[in-house]
Amino acid sequence: MRRLPAFAALALAAAAPAMAQRDLSAVEVKVEKIAPGVAVLFGAGGNIGLSYGADGNIIVDDQYAPMSDRILAAVATVDPDPVRFVVNTHWHGDHTGGNEAMGKRGAVILAHRNVRTRMSSEQFIAALGDKVPTSPAGALPVVTFEDGVTLHLNGDTLHVVHVANAHTDGDSLVHWQKANVLHMGDTFFHRASFPFLDLSSGGSIDGLIAAADKGLAWSNEATRIIPGHGPVASKAELAAYRAMLVDLRAKVAAGIAARQSLAQIQAAKPAAAYGMSEGFIKPDQFVAFVHESLTRPKPAHRH
Numbered sequence: 282m283r284r285l286p287a288f289a290a291l292a293l294a295a296a297a298p299a300m301a302q303r304d305l306s307a308v309e310v311k312v313e314k315i316a317p318g319v320a321v322l323f324g325a326g327g328n329i330g331l332s333y334g335a336d337g338n339i340i341v342d343d344q345y346a347p348m349s350d351r352i353l354a355a356v357a358t359v360d361p362d363p364v365r366f367v368v369n370t371h372w373h374g375d376h377t378g379g380n381e382a383m384g385k386r387g388a389v390i391l392a393h394r395n396v397r398t399r400m401s402s403e404q405f406i407a408a409l410g411d412k413v414p415t416s417p418a419g420a421l422p423v424v425t426f427e428d429g430v431t432l433h434l435n436g437d438t439l440h441v442v443h444v445a446n447a448h449t450d451g452d453s454l455v456h457w458q459k460a461n462v463l464h465m466g467d468t469f470f471h472r473a474s475f476p477f478l479d480l481s482s483g484g485s486i487d488g489l490i491a492a493a494d495k496g497l498a499w500s501n502e503a504t505r506i507i508p509g510h511g512p513v514a515s516k517a518e519l520a521a522y523r524a525m526l527v528d529l530r531a532k533v534a535a536g537i538a539a540r541q542s543l544a545q546i547q548a549a550k551p552a553a554a555y556g557m558s559e560g561f562i563k564p565d566q567f568v569a570f571v572h573e574s575l576t577r578p579k580p581a582h583r584h
């Protein structure tokens with residue numbers, strides 16, 4: 282496997298909301314311009330998409346609260362205008378931690394309704410043993426949507442579209458129609474780690490595959506795809522990720538059909554061929570996520 286640039290490895294290491302307490306003081310925010318009017322910011326936590334131009338700045342996700350000043354400084358190197366809108370791809374603290382600071386400076390925060398709902402009360406992420414306190418009122422999205430919302434700014438059309446029960450129950454993808462850029466949030470972990478399937482937050486393997494399908498449907502060979510964690514990807518790389526999800530789902534489902542236990546399914550090492558043994562989510566852990574997703578009772582639809 283190709284070695285990751287240091288900053289990408291760092292972003293992955295910070296993928297867990299549980300790691301919010303780690304020392305972020307030395308983390309630098311790197312800016313990569315990927316299309317006319319679109320950049321990606323890499324720091325600690327989820328990758329930030331930036332739309333810039335005549336109408337001001339729109340950011341997709343905002344990492345951790347202690348990163349806010351560095352994120353704003355990095356945005357200012359691209360475009361000195363204020364941040365007008367923040368879109369949260371989902372509720373996790375490594376994607377929404379900067380909300381309060383951005384809101385205080387006048388940004389309007391948008392997200393799927395379930396993002397606001399989950400941030401409005403204490404959450405427990407069982408897979409990480411992570412109890413997440415209720416977010417401050419100023420951090421909550423002020424505009425929520427069901428299926429999606431469209432922003433007409435900077436000469437482009439940004440489609441923010443909800444995908445059901447994927448990484449969580451509040452995921453959105455963001456598609457820049459003209460610039461041909463797609464932000465997948467944490468429905469896509471690119472290289473270095475298996476994806477985190479947050480079953481406590483309504484995630485599911487079938488929803489994760491459906492999110493990848495939606496992303497692929499919006500993409501062509503020239504599309505730049507921003508994953509929640511890891512470097513910018515191509516359509517072929519998203520397709521390879523989708524194929525991995527489908528392969529592992531099939532292998533786990535076959536084990537369940539053959540009445541194997543989770544331990545027996547894991548013992549066959551179905552995920553080993555994909556490497557990434559040192560990632561934030563280990564191969565056996567991802568197999569356990571898929572197994573739980575396929576065997577637990579269907580979660581009630583959240584309203």
Ligand SMILES: [Zn+2]
Nearest residue numbers: 371373448467
């Ligand atoms: Zn996440």
